Amino acid sequence: MNIGMNIGQAASASGVSAKMIRYYEEIGLIRPSARTANNYRIYSEDEVHVLRFIKRARSLGFSLEETERLLALWQDRERESAAVKAVATSHIADLERRIGEMQTMVKTLKHLAHCCSGNARPDCPILEDLAGNGAEGADPSFAHTRDG
Amino acid sequence: MNIGMNIGQAASASGVSAKMIRYYEEIGLIRPSARTANNYRIYSEDEVHVLRFIKRARSLGFSLEETERLLALWQDRERESAAVKAVATSHIADLERRIGEMQTMVKTLKHLAHCCSGNARPDCPILEDLAGNGAEGADPSFAHTRDG
DNA sequence: TGTAGGGCTTCCCATCATGGGAAGGTCAAG
DNA sequence: CTTGACCTTCCCATGATGGGAAGCCCTACA
Incomplete structure (x- = not known):
């Protein structure tokens, strides 16, 4: 009803x-x-x-703030569709920016994972990258030597 | 120093x-x-x-929780590189899932924005889609048939 | 010696969108 | 009259980060 x-x-x-x-x-x-x-x-x-x-x-993917604007436009019979399109276009740009950032991460990670043998041995290019490109990362025995 | x-x-x-x-x-x-x-x-x-x-x-893009695991592995000389790779691989999958979701949004939004004249008149396919009135054939991702 | 400044400390609050759960009121069915 | 499923408000938590206040400490400079 x-x-x-x-x-x-x-x-x-x-x-x-x-x-x-x-x-x-x-x-x-x-x-x-x-x-x-x-x-x-x-x-x-x-x-x-x-x-x-x-x-x-x-x-x-619109934020609540964007949604509020869209809602106001929807309920405004005098709206200009250009205003709606502007909200959508800016949201598309935001999504594409974030997609790009994540794709960069994926690309790097896939490369590192590809180089990692993924076996029982400790050698790991992923950790080496995180530790700062170097051979230093292979043996972080220096870490946490403070206190006891 | x-x-x-x-x-x-x-x-x-x-x-x-x-x-x-x-x-x-x-x-x-x-x-x-x-x-x-x-x-x-x-x-x-x-x-x-x-x-x-x-x-x-x-x-x-690793979360702090994942970072904590990676840090522990880095500092564990007995680690197996497989454990590191597993963290990375699961993170890659998560990123790709989110990228996919956003790409779906972008695809729909671009279609709607393309169909919107973006001028001074009120007619707007973007709002029509949001209102559920529009051509649901365009992208029937409406089906949130997820309840139970 | 006094003071200005910048750095440090802890503590609380805000974000964004959502969910969890407690304590208590209300209604319908058995 | 009880049971259970709703509803109400209120508080807390998330993830990762920043803002800012109140107060302590040190240094530089006049």
């Missing part, structure tokens, strides 16, 4: 946990819902629609 | 901030340093070497 759902029903209808619905309300991302006489939150279909919007935005 | 550095000197020598050095000590990643009479921390070259190891591991 579209009359009203309690928070648990709204959660399963939207995919947003009850915990998160309360949190979104607390930080002002969504407006406080109506309450029943016994102080239970109740949600309309429209409010669940908003929650699904948020869920989808989050699943595309 | 190599007699002793205070925390600020150790920080600039290792690239790890003083704040983080104290934190690593607090969580047990590094051992508490010696102190001077006036309670200042002092670091040896060896301890700075450990800090650089941590710095390098972090820059390759």
Whole structure:
């Protein structure tokens, strides 16, 4: 029925946990819902629609702040699509930057792992790299010689 | 020289901030340093070497927990390089998984942004997708059929 | 000798988004 | 009338880092 759902029903209808619905309300991302006489939150279909919007935005990696902006644009019939596109484009750039950083890590790690025999002996180019390229890393007996 | 550095000197020598050095000590990643009479921390070259190891591991994306394991292996002359390689390999897999997730987001977002005219009018396929109205055929990653 | 400054110490708070759990109210079914 | 499944608020934890306050210590300089 579209009359009203309690928070648990709204959660399963939207995919947003009850915990998160309360949190979104607390930080002002969504407006406080109506309450029943016994102080239970109740949600309309429209409010669940908003929650699904948020869920989808989050699943595309938008931050809550970006999601808030997108939500405002969605609800603004006078919006310019350019504003929406700008949010998306900047998010794409951010994702690509982070992907690039991680790919650099993967490339280095794969090289090191490839060079590591991965057997029962202690010699390990991965540790040598972490220790600072050197042969020094092979035998770190100097470490933790303080105290006892 | 190599007699002793205070925390600020150790920080600039290792690239790890003083704040983080104290934190690593607090969580047990590094051992508490010696102190001077006036309670200042002092670091040896060896301890700075450990800090650089941590710095390098972090820059390759290892978590502090993984870094702790790598550090222990580094300092264990009886280690098997297979153990080190296992940590690295699992980290590579994690990175690749996250890269994949982000690439999926980028792909969807680029498609939506491409379809968005980005002008002064309100029509916007990006918002339509987020609202769930749009062409769900475009990317049905909607299916969060993960409940139970 | 006094003071300014910079470094050090500990302690608390904030981030970002989410979950866990306690203590207590409320409702529906048995 | 009990049991259990909801709901409520409140506090705490995560991971890794930074900000900043209050206070101690040392050095340099007038």
